[in-house]
Amino acid sequence: DAKTTQPTSMDCAEGRAANLPCNHSTISGNEYVYWYRQIHSQGPQYIIHGLKNNETNEMASLIITEDRKSSTLILPHATLRDTAVYYCIVRVAWKAHAGNMLTFGGGTRLMVKP
């Protein structure tokens, strides 16, 4: 699996957009970019995933560069409840491929401040 690099921590003002970067320069053509987050004392929560096109859902937007070597998770209007550790994970999406285990790195600790 391709490795990912994320900043250790970031701050964001409440109500502003939070832009969380992730580098995955060794990503393969069949690997997706997944984002999960973990709020304190809770289990990780799936946010969004994408292959090459930008994706948007009710939680966030995912922007993947054209060369797919990096991506940005965007929380358009961050709230205090978005304070969490955000994990960027690169993984193939075949069910038969090693169970599609998720390998979590250290993630980015996002602090949303009033």
Add this chain to the structure above:
Amino acid sequence: EAGVVQSPRYKIIEKKQPVAFWCNPISGHNTLYWYRQNLGQGPELLIRYENEEAVDDSQLPKDRFSAERLKGVDSTLKIQPAELGDSAVYLCASSSSPPTQYFGPGTRLTVL
């Protein structure tokens, strides 16, 4: 839709004692995972089940850890005997469309 249920949420035991964690996955999810998360780190996979079959337990310390998933639904993870280094959060996750996984709240184990 009910999420992944885990119990207990917290457990404090003395070293060398046994301990067990229980997980009820989301209905219809055939794949079940157990992870361990040490303080300040991301979760690490211990074992994965496809229905009742353990298909990946390479990271499970088999000398003291065991797991089962009878009837392919609920699962239990056991440690016997527990050591100080086993203190961590034990997370259960389930999936119907890997690798999108849904996690439970976890069990925080403290070994004294």
